[in-house]
Amino acid sequence: MDVFEGLNSAQVDAVKVIDGPMMIIAGAGSGKTKVLTHRTANLISNGVDPFNILALTFTNKAAKEMKHRISSMVGENEGRNIWMGTFHSIFAKILRTEHQKIGYPSNFTIYDTQDSKSVIKSIIKEKKLDDKLYKPGIVYNRISAAKNSLISANNYIENSEIKSADRSTGRPFIGEIYLSYQNKCFRSGAMDFDDLLFKTNVLLQQHPEILYKYQEKFKYILVDEYQDTNHAQYLIVKSLAARYENICVVGDDAQSIYSFRGANIQNILNFRKDYPDYQLFKLEQNYRSTKTIVNAANSIIKVNKEQIKKKVWTSNSDGDKIKVLKAYSDNEEGKIIANDIFEESNNQNSSFYNFAILYRTNAQSRSFEESMRKLNIPYKIYGGLSFYQRKEIKDLLAYFRLSANLKDEESLKRIINYPKRGIGLTTINKASICANNSNVSLWDVLNSPEQFGFVLNEGTRAKIESFTMMIKSFNTKIDKDDAYAVALEIAKQSELIKNLSSDKTPEGIVRFENIQELLNGIQEFTKTEEEEKTTLADFMLDVALLTDVDNEKEEDHNRVSMMTIHASKGLEFQNVYIVGLEENLFPSQLSLNSRNDLEEERRLFYVALTRAKNKATLSYAASRFKWGNFINCEPSRFIEEIDPNYIIESKTKKYFGAKKTISKPSIPSKNIFTKPQRNLKRVDKNTSISNINPSDLTKITIGSEVKHERFGKGKIIELQGDFPNTKATVFFPSSGQKQLLLKFAKLQLI
């Protein structure tokens, strides 16, 4: 196929380049992914071996998608050989291969943030530090920031600048905590997220032969979302590319929104210094959005001082103006938005898949969930508590993790007394002290108590022995037998299943279902994994790096997407609702003190707005429930910053009126959600599909008298299209003529 087909001239220029350093500044919606995939295909059709290509993306989903698209251009056999993934997953893979060089087992565990904080917490306790001052979260962030700047624990302690900074906040011992944290992780055969990058740097720096090996392997390197790379990532890329300098980075400084994670916009600016003979390309034509949205977004971003000059434009149509909705409270905001989505989906004859609600913080999702449920609109929340972070899932995974890596202390502590085995905290604490004294893992102490001076009574001893015996038996199977069989055995033998299935509360049933879902996922894994890696140990390797977005299911079609703006990066929707546009919320209160932070918030708003293809709607509430009482809110400065030509402020009255209509309980809500099911991620399939069945639908004809849950009585004037996509024009005496899609409208014949 022709790799240049369908590209504009700027895109062709970028796709053409094969060798040498290059940077692509790609405005929002400018076809960045297209350029990346076509360029990679072009490399391959010019004789570059896919085995020599490394492509680093920001999310697993982006990697998967890109791999898929490349494969469809160059063939599956070529495409599959490209190394493509997130920094974290690619370098975890390399670290597992080269584990001996850094003294880790190849099956090291990856600690998630929860695990890390729990380790830190236990250290703070051991060191008898004031836990009011040393909060695990704060300490974790300090350590994380240090690692991302490649500062080791010893460097940290020796660095006088850091020392005085920590002193001034009253926490002079963070360095010591860092040191024993690293020690503990090492002893547990575990790495945290930042270690994956930190240790890769150590590996490449201290072992020239390894560096050479990967420089030779990855002769062509491609980095997506370069504006969001941190120092550790930057250095890895730089050293890998140093030999051949075939490096292509893609990014947009206007969309840099991860500085809190150590991302450094300077990486984009430094590129020129590192590779003076680089080629620069700018993609400025936006194909995604209407003129209104593109221009409004430009008017916002131009308020920022720091940016690379570019002119994003589009030849798309003008489109609708951006609506600004005011609500009186956060709950009313939910209702107004749900109402608007309902109406728009009818008017546009459009699936809910084309709608997204974007917010600044995860906590905001609640009022939207509630109002969507009331209107029976199906939705899916991305992020927040991910599937893998649920308690019951973490419990079962902890069994798997421990069985794969006996040294994993966090997992051991989590499950040794769950389900109850009569091995309590006192016992564990004693064992921990022995482990610390001999600098061995907790498992070693439990496994051979005498050897490490762990005194215990006969009863406890027997209980511990039966536990270790069980885990050991899992351990012998986990990297040999079929993953699903082992997983099921563990779930049963540990009595976790028994324990969960005895809980008949609604929450308990959901937990049990989640376990089922995990087991199903493992069964899938044994079938789909191409190579022969189908043991549970293989499954566990990068399960820590998976996120919700990575498990998109077909059933998620026809649902409104709800997520933070951060999570929406790289996505696009026909209709975007940006909510909670209030001072102190968006922009966040914490950003108001520094120009840089405020500019990042503004970029975040820019990202949010540029997700929209057709329509963007903004909303804010005049008061919001926070920490138990109402606080008054002011509209966000970002609303004023938009060029007023592109927005309409809706009259409050109209929406006030709408509020009344919605809150009228007009549909019998029986069956659907008998009681509010908070925390349920899985929404029943078909919740949105009309309550009347197809035979009812076919009975509706022109002239039928019908009743609509919000518009009341009406008469069918016209019908267009075939079932199930029949569109009806209905006249409602109360609110005029409406276009409705029968399958959504839940019309009832009178």
Next chain:
DNA sequence: TGCCCGGGTGTTTTT
């Protein structure tokens, strides 16, 4: 060792 109750505390954003 395990459960219950009360107080204190917390909201950015994520791999």
Next chain:
DNA sequence: CACCCGGGCA
């Protein structure tokens, strides 16, 4: 408001 943690008691 909702959750987590620690203390007190069985």
